[in-house]
Amino acid sequence: MSDRVEVLLIEDNPVHMRLIENLLKRGLELNFEVRIAERVDQGLALYEEKPADVILLDLMLPDSEGFETFLRVKGQVEPTPIVILTGLDDMQLAVRAVESGAQDYLVKSQLNGELLSRSVRYALERARARAGEWKSPMLRLAHQQFLKAAQLMNLDDNLRQRLLFPQRSQVVTLPFRRDDYGQVETVFGYRVQHVLTMGPTKGGVRYHHDVNLGEVTALAMWMTWKCALMHLPFGGAKGGVRVRPDTLSRQELQRLTRRYTSEIIDMIGPDKDIPAPDLGTNEQTMAWMMDTYSEQSGHAVPTVVTGKPVVLGGSRGRKEATGRGVVYVVEEAARDRGWRLDEKTAVVQGYGNVGSHAARYLDELGVRVVGVSDHTGGVFDSTGVDLEKLDAHVAEVGTLEGYGQGDRLTNAELLELKCDVLVPAAVENQITASNAGRLQCELVAEGANGPTSTEADDILTERGITVLPDLLANAGGVTVSYFEWVQGIQNTMWTMAEVNERLRRLLQEAYRRVVAQSEELKVDLRTAALIAGVDRVARAKLMRGLFP
Structure with missing residues (x-):
């Protein structure tokens, strides 16, 4: 979801029209661009000129035929989400529309900025989830790169098919309280483990408004090849939450992180899957994840994450x-x-x-x-x-x-x-x-x-x-994350000079x-790196065999 959201408002009451437009233009978290039509035909004409991201539709308009109008609009704009605007006396019609595919309904006499903004955001989220979590430019790129390498190295077709998608993936919807304690947000979270063959999986957690299953899968795939290329004993993983971290307070980020950790807690662990910071997260995020996991374990488990503060067992040099x-x-x-x-x-x-x-x-x-x-x-x-x-x-x-x-x-x-x-x-x-x-x-x-x-x-x-x-x-x-994991297992601490020298040597x-x-092979460096990583994973898979 981009920062700019195109809203098409189809409403003929001037009072409600101005109210909704003003509420949206306050832009609590998104930048709403509002176009207005007073009739259904006019609204559909505007949509044909320029499709909207979401439609706010009043079904009691001069040229409306009630429920039939909803079906007509839905048929012409699908999969664009529709939110029904209704009065108290039209509730049954609004409910029927929701049962037939509208994302939500709002009672106009009860509108406020928070309610309207949340309804639009959730409509977009639900439409996005239904449209296909796998649709991602990043996953398409990851697949293109992998298939090119697989063809050049004549990779066994069974392995090629197996490595296109992750071995495990978890999609969760999780609630967390805002600082206004009566407001509870629900967001999507993910954890993907691409390959379990090489050892525990390893990969970051990102908080970003464009995170989806396809993006996280692509990042997990790249992490698999990266770890194999670097000869690290990990498979690739990645996680994320679809949220705008810059709109959240420190307290809200902590509540979100702890709830996300509790949702994926059965997937992670020092010998299973080790998260780390990524876009929108940092060492404080990892400290909260470590603490949440440790509370469930009954004792401190520093090695469940990497990229955490040095005082909690993090490695010198990891941040940079x-x-x-x-x-x-x-x-x-x-x-x-x-x-x-x-x-x-x-x-x-x-x-x-x-x-x-x-x-x-x-x-x-x-x-x-x-x-x-x-x-x-x-x-x-x-x-x-x-x-x-x-x-x-x-x-x-x-x-x-x-x-x-x-x-x-x-x-x-x-x-x-x-x-x-x-x-x-x-x-x-x-x-x-x-x-x-x-x-x-x-x-x-x-x-x-x-x-x-x-x-x-x-x-x-x-x-x-x-x-x-x-x-x-x-x-x-990920290389210094590996160093951090090793130091944690051994209960030791390397100097900055040791970390940097080991890092330089492995990268060289x-x-x-x-x-x-x-x-x-007379190929570019990217293809060469991919072939080196894929080949190491393929050989490991063949050595381990297939169960049962």
Whole structure:
């Protein structure tokens, strides 16, 4: 669900019309764009011009035929969700409409902003769930990448079919109380375990308004190949909750996290499935998950999660591990190219945990970071962005918005800046067929998961631009999570220097394996990394055999 929601209001009472429009435009959590029609025919004509995300429909209109009108509208706009607007004297008609496919009904005399906003949001959620949780651009990309690798390596068809979908997945709807204690939200949560063959599963938990089963499955698949590529004793997993974390207080996030943990508690455990932070979550989230699990176990179980605070058994260096790992892989690629990094420039898209640390470590190596961005837009400075001042601004404001130095530009423009190293560290599907031809970099180091489409990969390969794939470039996070898990099992603590040295060594070894595979098979680095990961999983599955 995007931030902007197109609402088509079909209502002829001017008082109710203005009330509903004003309530929606207050936008409690979403940005509602409202179009209004006073007659059914007019509303359907507006929908034909531009489909809406949700329709608010009064069935007592001048050209309405009651229930037959609902069936007519539903037939022309499906699967767009419909919420019925009704008066107390029309309740039976509204109930009948809901029984026949409307998402909800609202009594106009009882409307308030909270009630209206929640009804629209829930209608969108239910329609989305019914439309198919597997429909996800990320899952489509993950499948495309896997099938390409499977074909090139002549993977056994039985294994190919088996590895396309996860071994276990759990979808839950879970309630949590808002700070207004009388208000209870219901949201969707997920936990997916792709492959159980290699050992316990491992993967993050993300809180984001676009999370669905398909996205979580794609991330779990990539985690399987990533762990196999890095020779870690894990299968891939992922979890998430479809929610807007930036709209929740700390207390609400804690209640949400504890309830989510309790819902998936039978799936997770130090020897079963070990969550970690991801988009929208952090070490505090992991502390709450650990505490919830420990309370049910009757004793502290630090190894149930990774990415938790050091004081609770977390590993030094875990927070910055993904960004640091990106830079370690860039160093290896630069060495192969004969580059002096202190003569090179870089652009980083996404100034969250991964991007900010990657930018800082590149800067420490002498790379001139000329552009960075977050969801509010980007900053460009040809002399190099002052990261110290930028970090101070972000610490105070929370985003790059309002930062006074350099030139402002969009994320799309930032990707096309001239530089030597481009680090997409935001979200998926940023480099596509539409912009790959305009990139002006020599090296793409993927800090995010799935930032480059299959079509864009082909274009970049033709243009001679090297892509350091996400399976390798952002594997630092799960690698140090593995270190944290090992330290927890052994009841020991490594120094920061030990963590970083072990991380560098494992990434160097993985990089060399991928390059060797690429040269041997004459394929790009992404395909080589996928083949290396898939092959290791396939061999493990064949060795274990099939039960019964």
